[in-house]
Amino acid sequence: MLSSMKKFFKEGSKDLKRIYKLVEEVNRLEGKYEKYSDLELSEMKNRFKSILDAGDNILDIQAEAFAVVREASKRVLNLRHHDVQLAGGFVLSEGGIAQMNTGEGKTLVSTLPSYLHALFGNGVHIITANEYLAKRDKESMGQILEFLGLTVGLNISQMGPSAKREAYAADITYGTATEFGFDYLRDNLVYRREDKVQRGHRFAIVDEVDSILIDEARTPLIIAGRANDGTELYQITAQIMKTFIEKDDYEISVESRSAFFTDQGASKIEEAFGIDNLYGMEHQELLHNVTQALKARAIMKLDVDYIVIDGKIAIIDKFTGRVMEGRSFSDGLHQAIEAKEGLEISEENETQAMISVQNYFRLYHSMSGMTGSAIPSKSEFQEIYQLPVIEIPTNEPIIRVDEVDLLYKDETSKINKIVTEVKRIHDEGRPILIGTTSIEQSEKISVQLDNRKIKHQILNAKTEEDEAEIIANAGQKKQVMLATNMAGRGTDILLGNDVKELGGLHIIGTERHESRRIDMQLRGRSGRQGDPGSTQFIISLEDDLFHYYDEEEMGRYIKKIKTDENGVVLGPAPDKFVKMVQETVEQMHQSSRYHLLKLEHALNEQSKIIYAMRDRILDMKPERISAILLEYIVKYITRLTVKYDREHIAEPDSSALIEELTFVLLSLGWQESDLKDIEGQIEGRVLEALGEWESRLVIFQDDAEWGNQLRAFMLQHIDTNWMNHLDEMNSLKEGIGLSEYGQQDPYALFEKAALSQFNLLLSKIEAEISIRFMEYMKSNQQDAASLEGEER
Amino acid sequence: MSLFGKRDNAASDVPKLADQNDTVHTVLMFHKGWDISKQEEYVYKFHHQRLPALKPNQISISGIKLTRVEDDVIIVAFLRNSIDKAVSFDIVDLLLVDGDGKLLVKKTFDLTELGEIPALSSMPWRFLFEEGDMLAESIPDEGWKIAFEMKRK
Numbered sequence: 044m045l046s047s048m049k050k051f052f053k054e055g056s057k058d059l060k061r062i063y064k065l066v067e068e069v070n071r072l073e074g075k076y077e078k079y080s081d082l083e084l085s086e087m088k089n090r091f092k093s094i095l096d097a098g099d100n101i102l103d104i105q106a107e108a109f110a111v112v113r114e115a116s117k118r119v120l121n122l123r124h125h126d127v128q129l130a131g132g133f134v135l136s137e138g139g140i141a142q143m144n145t146g147e148g149k150t151l152v153s154t155l156p157s158y159l160h161a162l163f164g165n166g167v168h169i170i171t172a173n174e175y176l177a178k179r180d181k182e183s184m185g186q187i188l189e190f191l192g193l194t195v196g197l198n199i200s201q202m203g204p205s206a207k208r209e210a211y212a213a214d215i216t217y218g219t220a221t222e223f224g225f226d227y228l229r230d231n232l233v234y235r236r237e238d239k240v241q242r243g244h245r246f247a248i249v250d251e252v253d254s255i256l257i258d259e260a261r262t263p264l265i266i267a268g269r270a271n272d273g274t275e276l277y278q279i280t281a282q283i284m285k286t287f288i289e290k291d292d293y294e295i296s297v298e299s300r301s302a303f304f305t306d307q308g309a310s311k312i313e314e315a316f317g318i319d320n321l322y323g324m325e326h327q328e329l330l331h332n333v334t335q336a337l338k339a340r341a342i343m344k345l346d347v348d349y350i351v352i353d354g355k356i357a358i359i360d361k362f363t364g365r366v367m368e369g370r371s372f373s374d375g376l377h378q379a380i381e382a383k384e385g386l387e388i389s390e391e392n393e394t395q396a397m398i399s400v401q402n403y404f405r406l407y408h409s410m411s412g413m414t415g416s417a418i419p420s421k422s423e424f425q426e427i428y429q430l431p432v433i434e435i436p437t438n439e440p441i442i443r444v445d446e447v448d449l450l451y452k453d454e455t456s457k458i459n460k461i462v463t464e465v466k467r468i469h470d471e472g473r474p475i476l477i478g479t480t481s482i483e484q485s486e487k488i489s490v491q492l493d494n495r496k497i498k499h500q501i502l503n504a505k506t507e508e509d510e511a512e513i514i515a516n517a518g519q520k521k522q523v524m525l526a527t528n529m530a531g532r533g534t535d536i537l538l539g540n541d542v543k544e545l546g547g548l549h550i551i552g553t554e555r556h557e558s559r560r561i562d563m564q565l566r567g568r569s570g571r572q573g574d575p576g577s578t579q580f581i582i583s584l585e586d587d588l589f590h591y592y593d594e595e596e597m598g599r600y601i602k603k604i605k606t607d608e609n610g611v612v613l614g615p616a617p618d619k620f621v622k623m624v625q626e627t628v629e630q631m632h633q634s635s636r637y638h639l640l641k642l643e644h645a646l647n648e649q650s651k652i653i654y655a656m657r658d659r660i661l662d663m664k665p666e667r668i669s670a671i672l673l674e675y676i677v678k679y680i681t682r683l684t685v686k687y688d689r690e691h692i693a694e695p696d697s698s699a700l701i702e703e704l705t706f707v708l709l710s711l712g713w714q715e716s717d718l719k720d721i722e723g724q725i726e727g728r729v730l731e732a733l734g735e736w737e738s739r740l741v742i743f744q745d746d747a748e749w750g751n752q753l754r755a756f757m758l759q760h761i762d763t764n765w766m767n768h769l770d771e772m773n774s775l776k777e778g779i780g781l782s783e784y785g786q787q788d789p790y791a792l793f794e795k796a797a798l799s800q801f802n803l804l805l806s807k808i809e810a811e812i813s814i815r816f817m818e819y820m821k822s823n824q825q826d827a828a829s830l831e832g833e834e835r
Numbered sequence: 836m837s838l839f840g841k842r843d844n845a846a847s848d849v850p851k852l853a854d855q856n857d858t859v860h861t862v863l864m865f866h867k868g869w870d871i872s873k874q875e876e877y878v879y880k881f882h883h884q885r886l887p888a889l890k891p892n893q894i895s896i897s898g899i900k901l902t903r904v905e906d907d908v909i910i911v912a913f914l915r916n917s918i919d920k921a922v923s924f925d926i927v928d929l930l931l932v933d934g935d936g937k938l939l940v941k942k943t944f945d946l947t948e949l950g951e952i953p954a955l956s957s958m959p960w961r962f963l964f965e966e967g968d969m970l971a972e973s974i975p976d977e978g979w980k981i982a983f984e985m986k987r988k
Contacts, residue, residue, distance in 0.1 A: 273874040279881050316877055317863070317884040328873045 059433070062133045065106050066126050072110035081118065085192040087111045091162050101159065105136060108159045112187065116154065119190045120183065128152045131435045135411040136160070140252055140424055142417040142434045144441070145564070146535050146571025149413045153248050154184050156411065161193050161214035165245035168407075169217045172251045172532050174199045175507035181217040188215055198222055207240040220255045224264040224403040228396040231654045232266070232762065234755045236661040244406040251532060252412025253560050256428060257420055259400050260636045266396045273332070273378065274388040280336035281382035283315055287340065295341055296702060302341040303706075304333075309822070322819040324752045327759055330815070332375065339379035349380060354387060356380050370774065374767045394769045395762070401428070401640070402647045415567045416560035423633060427640060443547070443570025446579040448555070450617040452601075456610030457583035461551060462491045464581065465523060469497055473545045474522040476536070478565040480554045480587065485525040488553065492523065499523035510534075517568075518548050536568050547576035554586045555621060557628050582621070584612070591628045641790050642776050645797035646769075652801075653765050660757055665750025669740040672753060672816060676707060676736070679809040680729050707813045708732050739820070760811045768804045772797060858888035859917035861957040866949060869959075879959050882913070886957070889917035896929070898981035899959075901974070906966035908940070908974055912981050914949070915957040923951045927983065929962060934978035939971040940964045941984065 076084065091104050109132055113124045124132070128148055131141040132155030143149050157167045171177040178197060185195035196213030200222050207226065210216050223241075230239040249255055287293055292308035295301075304312070309321045312333055321330055343349065349356050350366065356377060358367045371377040371389070381388050404410055410430070417424065421432040451457040461477070468475055479485045485501050492499050502513050502524060511534040517524045519539035538547060548569040556562050562580070569576030582588075584604075589597060600620060605613050660671060687700040708729070743749045775796055863883045865871065871879075882899040889895060893915070900911040910931070916922050924946035931940040942964055952958050962981070 273872075275878045276874045276881075279878060315884060316880045318880065329877050332874070332877075 058137075058431075062130050065109075065133050066129045068106040069110045069113065069129050070126070072107060073113070076110050076114040079114065081190070084111060084115055084118075085190060088162065088192045092164070095162055101136075101162075104162075105133065105159060108162070109133075109155050111191065112155050112158045115190045116151065116187045119186050122148075122151055124151060124155065125438045127435050127438050129155065131413065132156055134433045134435065135248055135413065138409040138411050138430070140412040140414065140417050140430050140432045142432055143413055143415065144437050144571070145415045145567040146574075147435070147437060149250060150180050150184055152413065153180075153250070154187050156246075157215045157248060158188060158191060158193065160246040161188070163245060164214075165243055166211065166213070167215045167245065168223060168247045169215060170220050170223065170247060170249040170255065171217060172219070172254065173507045174219055174222070175511060176250070176534075177217040177219060179511075185215075185217070198226070200225075204238065204240055211241050220249070220259070220400050220403070221264060224398055224400055225266065227403055227406070228264060228266050228398060231650075231657060232396055233661070234758050235751075239661075245408050247404060247407045247410040249404065249410060249412040251414050252430075253414045253417050253420055254532070256401050256404065256412070257423065257560075257636070258558070260639070263397050263399045264403070265394055267394055273375070273391065276332055277336070277375075277378045277382035277388055280333050281339070281379065283312065283333070284336045284340035284383070287311070287337070289341065293337055293341060300342055302337050304337065320819075320822055322815070322822045324756045324819070327756065327815070331763070332379075335375045335379040336382070338376060339383045343376070343380055343383075345384070351384055351386065355389070356384070356386065373770055374763075394773070395766050397769055398647075398650065399639075399643055402643060404428075405647075414560075416563035419559045419563070419629075423636075427637075437573070439573025441570050442573060443566070443576040443578065445566055446577060447618060448580040448582060448621060450612040450621060451581070451583040451610045452604065452606050452612055453610060454583050454585045457553070457581055457585075458488060458491055460609065460611075461488060461553060461581050462495055462497075464551060464579075465492065465497055465499075466495055468549050469521065469523055471545060472520050472541075473547070473549050474518050474520060474539070474542060475524070475549045475551065476517050476568060477523070477525045477551045477553060479525060479527055480556065481527060484553060485527065489525055492525075497523060499525060502526035518542060520545070532564070535571060538574055543575055547574050549576065550578040552578065552580035553582070555580055555582050555588050555625055557588060557591065557625070557632060559625060559629065588628060589624060591631065592624045593627075642793060645794050645801075646772050649768075649772075649797070649801050649804075653761065657758060657761060660754055660761075663754070665747040665754070666744045668750045668753045668757070669743060672757065672812070673733075673737060673740065675757070675809045676733065676813045676816070677730065679806070679813040680704070680707060680733065682806055682809065684729060704729060707817045708736075756816070757812055760815065761808055764804055764808045764811065768800065771800060775800065857891060859891055859893075859955055860888055861886075861915050861917060861955055862953075864953060864956045864958045866958060866960070868948075883957055883959075886913060886915070889915060891917050891919075893917045894922060894983075896981055896983060898931075898979065901976065901979060908964045910962045910964065910981055911959055912962060913957045913959050914952055916952045917955060919954045921951040921953045923947075924949060930982050930984050931964065931974065932980050932982065933971070933975055934980075937971065939974050939979065940968050941970060942968045 079087075087108075091108055094104055095101065109124075109129055113129070117123050125148070127143070128151055131143050131147075131149070131152040134141040135152065136156035136159055141149075141152070143152065153169055157169060160167045169177075169180065171180060177199060181195055181197045188195050193214040194212075196210030196216040198207060198210040198216050198218030200219075202210065210218070211226075226240050230241050233239055287308060289295065291305065292311060293302050293304050296303070304321075312329075313319065313321050316329065318326055318329070320326070321333070345351070347359065349358055349372075351357075352366075356371070358370050358372065359365070360367050372380065375391065378388050378391060405428075410428075412430065417432045418434060424430045424432050449460060451460060465475055465477070477485075477488060479488065482501075489499065489501055498521075500513065500523070502510060514524070514526060514534050514536060516522065517526075518536040520542055522539075536548060542548070550565060550569045552562060552565050556565075566578045569578055584597075584601065600615075603615055605615075607613055660668070663671060683700065683703055775793070861883075863880060865876070865879075886897050895915045895917075896912050897915065898910050898912040902909045902911075908931075914924075926943060927946050928941065928943050930938060932938055942962075944962060946960075949958070949960060
């Protein structure tokens with residue numbers, strides 16, 4: 044044991060020497076804690092907590108804490124952490140990635156840092172590859188942690204919000220990356236603080252970290268709204284708009300290309316839907332719909348703003364007059380125009396919230412990971428996530444034999460060889476696992492095995508549980524199993540009786556994966572914990588991997604190859620060639636991940652700002668909400684006057700400003716001449732007029748219900764605008780072609796565009812909240828006046 | 836009293852008794868089991884608003900929408916109650932007739948699942964008429980009407 048540890052540390056890192064010392068310390072402490080009673084062990088939690096509270100560093104208690112967990116594990120599960128598992132635990136605890144082979148007991152490793160970090164009281168999240176594993180690990184490893192006085196929760200997709208809140212409230216929470224990510228997104232769509240389920244992101248331990256941070260890197264988590272519910276409503280509101288007459292029912296502001304309802308227009312809509320106040324808090328969605336319908340009716344002109352081709356709306360570019368292919372108006376305006384033109388209503392693409400898995404994990408104060416295959420991506424982990432990768436030696440030396448690849452010229456010869464090999468090894472009684480890249484490929488090989496009357500099993504399970512159970516049996520004598528590379532990840536294949544003597548599990552890889560890490564994972568399924576075993580890839584030049592490679596280069600190589608009568612490529616240098624192709628393809632994928640990450644950076648920063656805005660409103664006491672509202676109104680008015688000052692220096696056009704201000708001020712009553720005299724002081728005057736506002740809002744200060752309605756109102760306007768912004772950012776991302784920008788840095792251009800789009804978003808939010816609220820107040824004022832009239 | 840609250844509690848949610856002309860404007864309700872979006876809710880509100888007023892003490896059914904699913908037809912209709920107490924249904928025979936009163940489909944429905952329709956209220960419900968129930972060659976898109984079949988005593 045010690046010799047293998049020493050060999051490992053010869054690599055010479057200071058960190059590793061230090062970890063080695065810590066492992067020794069844990070070993071020295073073993074005798075001390077063996078003498079502790081169960082109760083004393085569980086009470087150590089409080090001892091450690093008070094040490095941390097006193098301001099000591101977590102590093103000061105690492106070894107002690109690990110020794111406590113090890114002792115608990117011995118008592119509860121009869122499992123004693125090996126030295127290498129302790130070493131892995133230290134790597135995780137300090138925020139690194141521990142590369143540990145399959146079968147080394149990664150799950151047990153995670154108990155060490157999770158206990159330690161849970162002492163902070165802010166929660167530890169343990170991320171597993173699937174929900175079955177989350178459940179399994181929670182039930183097994185959770186026992187150790189519970190024995191030590193901690194609470195353990197399980198977060199899975201079928202749970203309701205209150206169960207989830209409970210799971211997150213636990214010291215340690217098990218679950219999948221997607222579930223954690225979706226919870227984060229959902230939390231940022233709630234209207235009340237108490238509806239959130241998560242309580243921060245302190246420390247995460249990610250199992251199979253390469254699969255999550257690298258392989259899943261290009262899959263974003265998206266919450267999308269129910270898209271097509273609005274179809275009929277668009278048709279109804281379009282019909283209503285057809286009966287509306289300018290001046291009577293609505294008015295148009297040419298300056299701002301907007302239209303708004305007159306009181307009569309609003310009453311007609313209220314009458315049509317049997318509602319009381321179109322501008323009421325609860326009818327914002329309808330208001331939005333009819334506003335877009337009005338805009339479609341009164342502002343958007345056929346053959347000027349858009350044309351109809353083949354029953355579809357196409358946008359006309361204002362500057363070039365050309366049709367903008369594939370673009371659509373956002374925010375339901377497209378659908379409103381379709382309804383106006385009597386066309387089929389297209390689906391609304393409504394993204395409500397979005398985050399990539401890696402950006403989710405960047406939220407954590409610190410994180411760590413485990414996997415059997417991190418080394419090939421060491422630099423990517425370091426550069427993008429600042430996660431160092433440390434290879435932990437195996438507990439027992441690996442005696443598995445990895446044979447050289449056999450490269451065939453075509454698929455037929457490849458499959459022939461696979462079947463022959465299976466037959467030969469099967470006859471010896473050894474179990475064989477054939478790793479394929481798809482279920483389809485598994486079936487192809489299965490047919491050939493049937494022809495040779497070799498009994499086998501295809502792993503094509505419906506559930507993760509079934510999958511784990513079946514693959515766990517792959518190590519039994521004479522077993523032949525076909526499985527995709529990813530199947531049953533996280534489940535050990537245990538060898539049956541006598542199998543060791545026969546030579547252990549043999550693995551046949553039928554294709555080289557685009558990433559060497561996945562190949563490593565497949566190989567790692569054999570030869571666990573010092574067991575014998577062997578692996579070999581039997582591949583062909585027709586495999587998918589080679590399709591990604593440059594066609595001409597590929598052609599040149601194929602021209603040169605020499606094969607034997609069975610189709611094996613003998614030269615030139617098949618090993619070198621395969622390695623080169625694999626590295627090239629891997630490099631390609633890596634650059635595209637970097638590309639995406641750079642594009643996502645801006646949106647990620649923007650989400651944080653918007654979510655912080657939401658949180659501020661969520662956290663505000665009801666009586667303070669109107670203060671935030673006023674802030675938004677002031678910001679909006681300031682923006683208006685600044686814009687006015689800037690745009691109209693040469694020829695002042697105060698009517699435009701007055702028009703826009705009437706939307707947000709109760710009773711302005713200004714004439715153009717009023718503004719002429721006070722140039723430069725407009726903002727002051729306007730803010731003064733706003734003072735009237737504050738006094739009106741004071742009345743509501745003690746009304747909690749009113750405050751909560753106002754809160755929901757503001758959040759709703761932030762959300763709808765943010766969702767539109769997400770869609771616009773998506774088209775912006777799609778529009779960024781790397782080649783088109785000549786000498787300019789496309790990322791800098793993108794960031795610039797993203798920033799101006801974001802500024803637009805902020806001003807839209809401020810404007811919408813201000814104007815909608817004012818409409819509401821005005822409608823109430825009139826209503827109150829008319830009520831008073833009736834009473835008299 | 837709150838400003839927002841004041842508007843919220845206003846007349847539309849409170850049943851109105853028969854007015855001077857002796858007609859009843861029912862209040863729109865949705866079945867507890869219906870999971871509909873806000874947009875759909877407005878669509879129902881709109882259709883409900885256009886229904887003719889009822890005379891007091893009536894039970895009536897008004898179809899608002901016909902959807903075809905292959906050869907079957909789904910009718911969305913409001914069940915309306917202008918009696919000043921709640922009513923509930925069990926087994927009901929429904930007919931579809933065309934503009935000339937010609938019988939198109941007849942089917943028996945078990946409406947126990949629907950529960951109670953409160954006093955002076957309307958509730959939308961979906962009715963599936965299958966191909967096998969059809970008495971006519973086809974059902975027109977326009978001009979159809981849904982009705983209760985009156986049992987002869």
